[in-house]
Amino acid sequence: MIAVKKLVKRFGLKTVLRGVDFSVQPGEFVALLGPNGAGKTTFLRILAALSRPTLGEVSIAGYKLPDEAAQVRARLGVVSHLSLLYNDLTAEENLRFYARMYGVENSSARIAAVLAMIGLETRRRDLVRTYSRGMQQRLAIGRAVLHDPQIMLLDEPYTGLDQDASSMLDAALKAVAADGRTIVMTSHDLARAEELAARFDILSRGIIVASATRKQIKKNNLLSFYKQALAD
Amino acid sequence: MNKKPLALKILDLVSIVLLIAATYLSIFVAPMERVMGNVQRVFYFHVGTAWVALIGFIFTAALSVIYLATKNLKWDRIQVAAVEVSVVFFLITIILGSIWARPAWNTWWTWDPRLTTAAVVELVYIAYFMLRQGLDDPNKRANFSAVYALIGGLSAPITFFSIRLFRTIHPVVIAGTNAEAEGSFSMSGGMLQAFFFALFAFTVIFIDLFWNRIRLGEAQAKVEEMKINAAY
Amino acid sequence: MATKASHPNSLSKKEAAVGGYFKAISAIVWKDLRAEFRSWELISAMLVFSLLALLIFNFALELDVKTRQSVTAGVLWATFAFAGTLGLNRSMSIEKDRGCLDGLLLAPVDRSAIYFGKFFSNLAFMLIVEAIVLPVYSVLYNTNLFQPGLIAIILLGSVGYTSVGTLLAAMSVQTRTRDVLLPILLFPVAFAVLLSAVKASGGFLNGADFAEISFPINLLIVYDIIFIAISFMLFDAVVEE
Numbered sequence: 121m122i123a124v125k126k127l128v129k130r131f132g133l134k135t136v137l138r139g140v141d142f143s144v145q146p147g148e149f150v151a152l153l154g155p156n157g158a159g160k161t162t163f164l165r166i167l168a169a170l171s172r173p174t175l176g177e178v179s180i181a182g183y184k185l186p187d188e189a190a191q192v193r194a195r196l197g198v199v200s201h202l203s204l205l206y207n208d209l210t211a212e213e214n215l216r217f218y219a220r221m222y223g224v225e226n227s228s229a230r231i232a233a234v235l236a237m238i239g240l241e242t243r244r245r246d247l248v249r250t251y252s253r254g255m256q257q258r259l260a261i262g263r264a265v266l267h268d269p270q271i272m273l274l275d276e277p278y279t280g281l282d283q284d285a286s287s288m289l290d291a292a293l294k295a296v297a298a299d300g301r302t303i304v305m306t307s308h309d310l311a312r313a314e315e316l317a318a319r320f321d322i323l324s325r326g327i328i329v330a331s332a333t334r335k336q337i338k339k340n341n342l343l344s345f346y347k348q349a350l351a352d
Numbered sequence: 353m354n355k356k357p358l359a360l361k362i363l364d365l366v367s368i369v370l371l372i373a374a375t376y377l378s379i380f381v382a383p384m385e386r387v388m389g390n391v392q393r394v395f396y397f398h399v400g401t402a403w404v405a406l407i408g409f410i411f412t413a414a415l416s417v418i419y420l421a422t423k424n425l426k427w428d429r430i431q432v433a434a435v436e437v438s439v440v441f442f443l444i445t446i447i448l449g450s451i452w453a454r455p456a457w458n459t460w461w462t463w464d465p466r467l468t469t470a471a472v473v474e475l476v477y478i479a480y481f482m483l484r485q486g487l488d489d490p491n492k493r494a495n496f497s498a499v500y501a502l503i504g505g506l507s508a509p510i511t512f513f514s515i516r517l518f519r520t521i522h523p524v525v526i527a528g529t530n531a532e533a534e535g536s537f538s539m540s541g542g543m544l545q546a547f548f549f550a551l552f553a554f555t556v557i558f559i560d561l562f563w564n565r566i567r568l569g570e571a572q573a574k575v576e577e578m579k580i581n582a583a584y
Numbered sequence: 585m586a587t588k589a590s591h592p593n594s595l596s597k598k599e600a601a602v603g604g605y606f607k608a609i610s611a612i613v614w615k616d617l618r619a620e621f622r623s624w625e626l627i628s629a630m631l632v633f634s635l636l637a638l639l640i641f642n643f644a645l646e647l648d649v650k651t652r653q654s655v656t657a658g659v660l661w662a663t664f665a666f667a668g669t670l671g672l673n674r675s676m677s678i679e680k681d682r683g684c685l686d687g688l689l690l691a692p693v694d695r696s697a698i699y700f701g702k703f704f705s706n707l708a709f710m711l712i713v714e715a716i717v718l719p720v721y722s723v724l725y726n727t728n729l730f731q732p733g734l735i736a737i738i739l740l741g742s743v744g745y746t747s748v749g750t751l752l753a754a755m756s757v758q759t760r761t762r763d764v765l766l767p768i769l770l771f772p773v774a775f776a777v778l779l780s781a782v783k784a785s786g787g788f789l790n791g792a793d794f795a796e797i798s799f800p801i802n803l804l805i806v807y808d809i810i811f812i813a814i815s816f817m818l819f820d821a822v823v824e825e
Contacts (some may be wrong), residue, residue, distance in 0.1 A: 132425065135580075192688055192695075200686065204683045206619055208613060208619035209618060209622075213615065217611055217612075217615040220610075223607060354627065472775050473772075476772040476773060482765065482769075484770055486762075486765055487759050496759075496821075498821065499751070499818045499822055500752075502818070503748065503751070503811075503818075504772070507773040509775040510803065514775070514780045514803055515779065
């Protein structure tokens, strides 16, 4: 579903990604872990066609980036630590706006279904400005799944959420994953990643230093695997 | 750092000699203008610097197009060099023109189309440097600079025509005479000689400074690269 | 799957893309106007600023009947230009604050559709402010500025100013200096459009015949065409990484 070969990204002379090889099978849930500054966000921005690769090949759902970016974008749903929502619009209006941008057919029915999934039907007429951080983040997920994408990219979706909000987000993410979507999530929160993902890749200093599936890692041993990978 | 090429060293020397020779020609050799007297001698350097600065600005706009087509940062470094040298030369043009205007038009400054356009163009390229200053990512900086330089270059002729809505008193030097222009004169043989020599001299001096400035830009880029590598 | 390719029967691929393009433009204008008519923060700021500017001009220039005749056009356009930068800045900051610009860029539409969407929103804000300032000025100084010719000139001038202003605002909000940078970038390149607009409006208000003001009007049209075209081509370079 996602195939990345020898991806290099430079900002001017600064090399942020130095030859990343990465692939994801359809339906897989991959957590991309690593310390701050490892290049996780940059990597996800390249997958989202927001940033151009300097060198290397990126193909998503069979389309090459950056040449076939429009096809890729139609198949991607992106959640970042920013909400990508407009404060002065209601939840419903935000979704209606993005539905038009994505050319979603039958948008009213789809919006209603998405609002039900993220549990915000009762507050759909309220301005996003009045939402708590957790509600905003759930709506951000609703925004991202609106056009029923095959692939979801989540960049630190748990940033700034308290315990309750995090569990609700867990539920929403599990619902999203249950539809057989391919998901890549960056996080520095190992506990969250462990609960959701089926595979863990560790990015450090611009390369993937280790990768392991849930089976390969014994229960509650992700932390030692992570530490070991960074130490090597 | 590569050593300074011999050709550039020679060009440095030639530039100095040409500057001295042009000064000598315009002050001691060229005949005195009958009406305006000795102050008219400023004219040789005024036109000389204006000539290279304007060519530099046109070149800058062309570099924008080349950069945007190739996205190679080399063209951005060349563009900065071109803008910087041209801005300094153009400032000299404006100051010398002002010195000449005082006796010829009896004022330091007048809002004539050429003068106003000159002031606006100079401001465009000062804004260009302020824009660069606000950006850290070299690719983004190069993109924005190229876009802005191109817009600035395109707006300059329209600016000129828009100010032409008012009367002009600036003399047209070569292409015929303007009946309304004050301070115009026809050039005798000695004057022509000094005039064309000054044009030639400033062209060489411009190329010399431009070349040196490009080398400086490359050295800066290398230093930046070393700093980044040292940080890893 | 609600993608273009999944509905090959209803429309050809190209038609669907064109339809999506205009749909995206109208969606952006819709959400900008919708949010603005709820909060009024952008238009009210521009409007209050405009009225304050008129007040200051009134005393600074001592706008008696005679001076007014020669400076009305200048006062109006100076006011529009400064109020315009306020609006352009705010309109682009809204996109930058919550990462919404990324949200727009993630949509499967051509980037220039985003430019045109923002351009039309910004133009609408500017025209709304102008539509309020003109009658206020007319009442305050007992003249009638509601003349079709003048309105056409104001429209042409506003189109040129906003077209290049939208592009430059998209750049300036991404810099460290943000708000302060926009007027510095915009005024030197918008000099021509402002000057032509002042000249055309002034000529019109002083009853000059059309032959006299046709040159600045032509210049406005040329400026509008060039800068809409160039912004359309360059917007991609301003939003990509």
